[in-house]
Amino acid sequence: MNVRYRVELSQAERDELRMLLGGGKAAVRKVKRAQILLAADAGAGDEEIATNVGVGSSTVYRTKRRFVLGNVEAALSDEPRPGAERKLTGKEEALLVATACTKPPTGRSRWTLELLAGEIVKLTEHASLSRETVRRRLAENELKPWRQKMWCIPQVDGHYVARMEDVLDLYAEAPDPERPVVCFDESPTQLIGEVRQPIPAMPGQLERYDYEYRRNGTANLFVFLDAHRSWRRVKVTEQRTALDFAECMRELVDCHYPQAERIRVVLDNLSTHTPGALYETFPAPEAHRLLHRLEFHYTPKHASWLNMVEIEIGVLRSQCLDRRIGDRDRLVSEIAAWEQQRNAIGARIHWMFTTDRARSKLARAYPHPAKQS
Template identity: 85%
Template sequence: MNVRYRVELSQVERTELKTLLGGGKHASRKLKRAQILLAADAGASDEEIARSVGVGGSTVYRTKRRFVEGNLERALSEEPRPGAERKLSGKEEALLVATACAGPPKGRARWTLKLLAGAMVKLTEHKSLSRETVRRRLAENGLKPWRKDMWCIPLVDGEYVARMEDVLDLYAEAPDPEHPVVCFDESPVQLIGEARQPIPAEPGRLERYDYEYRRNGTVNLFVLLD
């Protein structure tokens, strides 16, 4: 897999990557890309790299491709996106939503905009983030973390964030005929029948259904998108 994307780093590039991993504040995904490039340069296979770094094979493939087709900076950076620049990238917005849906910090009953802004500064490379930016992004996703009538992700840990970024990276990639992306989803659907015939609608009155129903088993509904 990915034989044509062979990573050969110069000594300057190796030193830069080792310095990056040696200290300082950097996003976890950037550090993982640096680890991928160093391991690939050392001759490790894609499977070995994915296992040791803790990412998917597609992330290894994309990182190596960006380096070979571009340069070190491109391999370490996010893919550019068209349109007006937003304070938070798509992946950062997804991380914000996941964080807001997780449990609040210890000693806090719920998330506030200030707490979320502070959490995002710790999780990303932003030096500061306004509460208004957080509020707008949450509003776009219909989230009000200070309210309780929601069903959300119970825990956002390092493994969850890494897998989330892997999926978002994949969706952001341009189509590659040699590596097609197949979206597949399934959901069990309950088959329900009416115990009594509904009463048809009439002028001034809605159609009415009885509250009782019959269970007719379940069926698996498979959806495939091309």
């Protein structure tokens, strides 16, 4: 390692590496190599980089060498290794990928490695093909045809972008007690009771509970979350009607933020989440008074991920509701204890996705303005 390689990144290369680090999907090897390049570009020494990134000094040296002699892609990728000749040619691998992206055979819900291996044997001159060969080629192409993911595909148009940036701008504002930002949503939960009493854990033995359970109905959770301070409130109700929504808004105005001039509420597009719900519940002067203190900001359709309270509901479910709770009274007391603890320790959601990042990350999805003639 007598040659010292100096890393000097362009701004475009820095942006590419930072985007890779923030994407959350890159392989650990690539992430560490990206960290090495950014640290070297900032002027850090090899030993310092090796310690901070958690790799050996030889890894730092090889990564810098591959960048200087090649480019960013060469530095992030593995060097070719000697070994047996690949069993599938380029065309055969393309055929495998194309087959994996088609519908499975009649009578099967999805492709398996064995099915794909058999199909490629039929379509090529190979006498046999191992499932491991198929697995490796699919992994190289980031394909897992036996897995499926349900996804709600939004229509990203001007209306979607306008609502998204409106919500993101609210999150980016400095805290203002006169104009707080409160995220609101609801979530149903089942009341599941025990048929037989669980057996407590003891040394060498896990807690045991019976596979049978008793359904005791459902309850609804209205969840409020302040976007800029450590405060959340969960209200348990039997239903989630327009009347229940209106009562929640009155509590928000009169009980939780009585001194606020205007409360900005981030919420989704459920049919009951409308100003009209307040007029359907209260006399017109009362509804008008409440709405004068409220300002609704709706997330785009199919974009509930933009509502910060969705994250808090996930925390509530994992920390408090991931067990059997059989009656409403216990549900209320358990949630109240969780809520008090979360507020007391100053727990907050640290939102990182900004309008600028949305314009960068979702640039291709943004609508293109019509050119003026």
